[in-house]
Amino acid sequence: METATLTPIVQRGLRARERGGPFVPGEGRTVIEMADLSVYYGDFRAVRDISLKVEEHLITAFIGPSGCGKTTVLRCLNRMNDLIEIARVEGRVSYHGVDLYGKGIDPVEVRRRIGMVFQKPNPFPKSIYDNVSFGPKIAGIEGDMDEIVELSLRKAALWDEVKDRLKESGMSLSGGQQQRLCIARCIAVQPDVILMDEPCSALDPIATARIEDLMQELKNDYSIVIVTHNMQQAARVSDMTAFFTAEVAESGDRRTGVLVEYDTTEKIFTNPSEEGTENYVTGRFG
């Protein structure tokens, strides 16, 4: 059969198989599912009615203009929004079918399984070793700590650069190294999902490329959700893309984020169903 006649999603799947990657959008298991998710800050509804499924071993990108609620949605997925007192969530976020906002769910346990990498690299002002070992230590993870630290740093592609200076402060590293240290710190807790909130926005292009390469390796072991302002980045790294936008709320001048379209990255960037998506990805808006 001519490849060209296949739908993009199948083409993509074939290419993935050729690469040896077993993960195909639409075929994997759902890790996180949002259903009619709305987030309020006080009386203000920041995002409304978000429904989408995050699949296992894929990189799912959230794109959209500033203020469209991408980060807000991301922070709901591991209950980081709990730290904001006035934040309130409506709808359902389930992780392997379990309602994350259900009764008796411990946000600390949630965050051990759904880790997070932040916009600005934020290593603890401690040694590189302590940065990585803190998570496993408090989680009570069994095993040789030196080994866990080494493995995590290797997975984060940082080991060779820091193996001789594990006792030095994490703050002494360059921005890109700090962000990889944060990734190592995150995977040291052996999470299932990694949430990345614009992980490269504070980095130069070379450091960005390293993180993007790293993400491709990490997706073999983890499911990744990344918020990015950079559309090229979303197109380069992600398998699935969700496009958010902000609509003027019913009352006043504040804006509420909505999900416009969610599909394979290829579809979103080459043949989006919604005009709004097309305008955004072609640079006519936003």
Place this chain on the structure above:
Amino acid sequence: MAISPSTQDVVLARLKGRRVDLKGVLFEALLLLALLLSLSILITLMADVLRGGLGVLTERGFGFLTAGLATFSADTAGVKQGIVGSMLTLVFVVLLAFPLGIGAAVYLEEYAPDTTFTRFINVNIRNLAGVPSIVYGLLGLALFVEVFRPLTGGTTAISGGLTLAVLVLPIVVITAAEALRAVPDSIREAGFGVGATRWEVVRSHVLPSAAPGILTGTVLSISRALGETAPLLLVGAITGYIATGGQSLVEQMRSSFTTLPTVVYSYARLPSQDFREVTSAAIIVLLAVILLVNAIAIVLRNRYERKW
């Protein structure tokens, strides 16, 4: 046709010339005057004290520090009880005001929900730090000397120390809260992000990061407590002779006391010219102690201060 001036000449003509900025010069002069005036007052004060007291100190040296209070002969007058009393009262500041103040600050900054009530408390703590110290003296008199007399023994070092502890408590809370607030939220998020509980985040990351700032604040509050006179006079820091020989620490705590600033006060009230010099010498000792404590605070801050 006239030769038009070159561009360079035109630009030069426009850029040349010094502006006479009279107002600016005048303003600068005024500022300098303000600085010199305040400095000169300070220097005069210091010079006066040094002129009066340095003689006594150089003459008697260490002996002045170990000699007790005396009201009849200036030659034997010293500040021993003042030093001992100041140290005794500071014990209470360190043991009470520090843990209570730091604890309250950690609660307010890290645990308390941001409600109208907590904001009300915050504002009130700031107001408490501005309450004149004599008011704390009255509180100490009513509470520690009268109500708790069975425990404190009345006008004793315990009462004095407790009064000072209450006095610096708001200062400790405010400085500790500021140090905690200076810890960026990204550190807390990082901790929560790897699945730490609030306790683990506070203990492992927030407190160590804020420790230098908290330490500086507490050391500064020590120097504040060291300099207080008025509230201690109210709770009975006596101005006469007290014995300091051969007592146990508990006995000293439960007996009459005096502190360095009250020693200065009691010497200053004596009419003889000789005692003026003794007063100045005592002031020098007090200033030296306070400067030393402040210097410790500055060194600590510079050594451990962290930039984010």
